[in-house]
Amino acid sequence: MEECGTIFIKKQGARQVKYVIIGSGSIGMLLSSYLAQQTNSLLLATHRNIQANQIEQKGLHLVHTDKITKVQHVRTSSCSALLKNNLTDIETIDVMIIAVKSHQVKQVLEDLKGIEHKVASILFLQNGMGHTEMFHDISIPEVAVGVVEHGAMRTNDWTVYHTGVGRLRWSYVQAGKKVIETAFSPLRLNEFPILQEKNWIPLLHSKLIVNACVNPLTALLMVKNGQLLENKYYLNMMSQVFDEACTVLETSEKDQMWEYVRDVCQKTSSNSSSMLLDFEKKRKTEIDSILGYLLRQAANKKIHAPIIAYLHDAIKGKEVEFREGEVES
Amino acid sequence: MEECGTIFIKKQGARQVKYVIIGSGSIGMLLSSYLAQQTNSLLLATHRNIQANQIEQKGLHLVHTDKITKVQHVRTSSCSALLKNNLTDIETIDVMIIAVKSHQVKQVLEDLKGIEHKVASILFLQNGMGHTEMFHDISIPEVAVGVVEHGAMRTNDWTVYHTGVGRLRWSYVQAGKKVIETAFSPLRLNEFPILQEKNWIPLLHSKLIVNACVNPLTALLMVKNGQLLENKYYLNMMSQVFDEACTVLETSEKDQMWEYVRDVCQKTSSNSSSMLLDFEKKRKTEIDSILGYLLRQAANKKIHAPIIAYLHDAIKGKEVEFREGEVES
Numbered sequence: 058m059e060e061c062g063t064i065f066i067k068k069q070g071a072r073q074v075k076y077v078i079i080g081s082g083s084i085g086m087l088l089s090s091y092l093a094q095q096t097n098s099l100l101l102a103t104h105r106n107i108q109a110n111q112i113e114q115k116g117l118h119l120v121h122t123d124k125i126t127k128v129q130h131v132r133t134s135s136c137s138a139l140l141k142n143n144l145t146d147i148e149t150i151d152v153m154i155i156a157v158k159s160h161q162v163k164q165v166l167e168d169l170k171g172i173e174h175k176v177a178s179i180l181f182l183q184n185g186m187g188h189t190e191m192f193h194d195i196s197i198p199e200v201a202v203g204v205v206e207h208g209a210m211r212t213n214d215w216t217v218y219h220t221g222v223g224r225l226r227w228s229y230v231q232a233g234k235k236v237i238e239t240a241f242s243p244l245r246l247n248e249f250p251i252l253q254e255k256n257w258i259p260l261l262h263s264k265l266i267v268n269a270c271v272n273p274l275t276a277l278l279m280v281k282n283g284q285l286l287e288n289k290y291y292l293n294m295m296s297q298v299f300d301e302a303c304t305v306l307e308t309s310e311k312d313q314m315w316e317y318v319r320d321v322c323q324k325t326s327s328n329s330s331s332m333l334l335d336f337e338k339k340r341k342t343e344i345d346s347i348l349g350y351l352l353r354q355a356a357n358k359k360i361h362a363p364i365i366a367y368l369h370d371a372i373k374g375k376e377v378e379f380r381e382g383e384v385e386s
Numbered sequence: 387m388e389e390c391g392t393i394f395i396k397k398q399g400a401r402q403v404k405y406v407i408i409g410s411g412s413i414g415m416l417l418s419s420y421l422a423q424q425t426n427s428l429l430l431a432t433h434r435n436i437q438a439n440q441i442e443q444k445g446l447h448l449v450h451t452d453k454i455t456k457v458q459h460v461r462t463s464s465c466s467a468l469l470k471n472n473l474t475d476i477e478t479i480d481v482m483i484i485a486v487k488s489h490q491v492k493q494v495l496e497d498l499k500g501i502e503h504k505v506a507s508i509l510f511l512q513n514g515m516g517h518t519e520m521f522h523d524i525s526i527p528e529v530a531v532g533v534v535e536h537g538a539m540r541t542n543d544w545t546v547y548h549t550g551v552g553r554l555r556w557s558y559v560q561a562g563k564k565v566i567e568t569a570f571s572p573l574r575l576n577e578f579p580i581l582q583e584k585n586w587i588p589l590l591h592s593k594l595i596v597n598a599c600v601n602p603l604t605a606l607l608m609v610k611n612g613q614l615l616e617n618k619y620y621l622n623m624m625s626q627v628f629d630e631a632c633t634v635l636e637t638s639e640k641d642q643m644w645e646y647v648r649d650v651c652q653k654t655s656s657n658s659s660s661m662l663l664d665f666e667k668k669r670k671t672e673i674d675s676i677l678g679y680l681l682r683q684a685a686n687k688k689i690h691a692p693i694i695a696y697l698h699d700a701i702k703g704k705e706v707e708f709r710e711g712e713v714e715s
Contacts, residue, residue: 374607
């Protein structure tokens, strides 16, 4: 299973786009489930060997509106086998999709150095914008970013629930030979619509603002997303984060953006944010890529963002607590 | 037991100072335990009838350094019997000590109207400074405030643990006939030292700043007091509250005050703050008298205090959640 040289099924008629998805959390699994329905050249790279084995043995299970689909054509590999061993017999990858958490991107990019020349294009799907600060160091000619608006929940190593249909919106940072556009255009995935946007910065900014408004507060206050709208004090707290984030990012059309933030809260009102889930599992959050990114931008632009700094300290402090807990146990 | 006219034992030799303590939480019980060792004219007024009955039947139990003292001479009454019934046969009260939570002071003062003329002096022992905003409405000629630096824990209706020896520091707001000074001067309570201070405002300010720094953050972050020193992010959060509080209160000798805050945190490092306990029991906190007071002062003085306002929203929001929980249950 870790012999990556044999991962792609030989050509049968029309040439298949070769996808590699790095990261097998809920988003990596969801994306693999849908893309594999249109290609038989997809490899899902997992962090843990055991998950790769499980998916290989049982198949990847997608649950959506009470229907279970056992998805064919998903090959697996552990990330380490794929990225670190610098396999000489690996075929060229058309589209590599990075679906790991933002704080794992740095390591992935380092590991990727060895096979970069075999990768035609790369698409990043992180929360926040911390990963965009590393783009200068990538030598792959085609780079894109995307935001996933779906609800997904991974229930075990081989099963993912599609809990809410949204869109995958993506945009080029540098278009290269437009391999991604060519790959995505013919796809017909009714329950997983893919939409190309013109400009990557506003695309990421809007998601960043939502993440900045919703994630840290829901984690700190231990509430579902909808509570930020229903509780007038929490709404006030959120609106102050929003104001500072818009100032830092020099957001135009602020009223429209505030509507968008409220709308996302409303539509996901009974959801726990990813950062709240991280808190519940006492694990590292994506705070560095969300509020941390905003604070670095604020420092560059000499903008004062006291509330964001305060909230950032609260989340970083909790992470320190979690780490201390680990040492003790 | 609710016949308050008979609560004071008849004179036997020297005249006894007649104390009434309103509020039978940990502080009210602790104070009663020690004062009753020097007088047999002490009445403890409880919120609940059942607690008054329990203390009457079992005696008030004080636990200190593994020694249990069953305190004699503590009479009880429910607050409602004492304050609301406007008893005509009640004797004059020398010192009335208000040991209820800050948000209960308003109600006590309203109920007190009926017997105010029988009260020679009144001493307030609240956290924060919200209660000081009601002083203009009191017609009792002698008014004082105090801060309790002891550790105390009420384990049941008739038992209080003295978990840490500190001091009761108090000061006159208006000195009247100095009944309190005359009452306290001869007391010899080694484990409950009572210290008179010259100026009431700095006395309350120093306690207010400690409460503002420690209570809301420990509640929100759900940590013991010591964590605010040990976790560098939390320490940073606390120092920002401190800075704003000092600005609002126009505190001189800020360095010395910061030392005091850190010292209190250190000495109570393994304690849960009263606000954290309120959170754990999902009950109303003293936020209005602590950060709320600071915000009202800030508004009067046109001072910007964004961090205090933010933290205030977080605690108020939690209180709303608790109240909603009550309705549901």
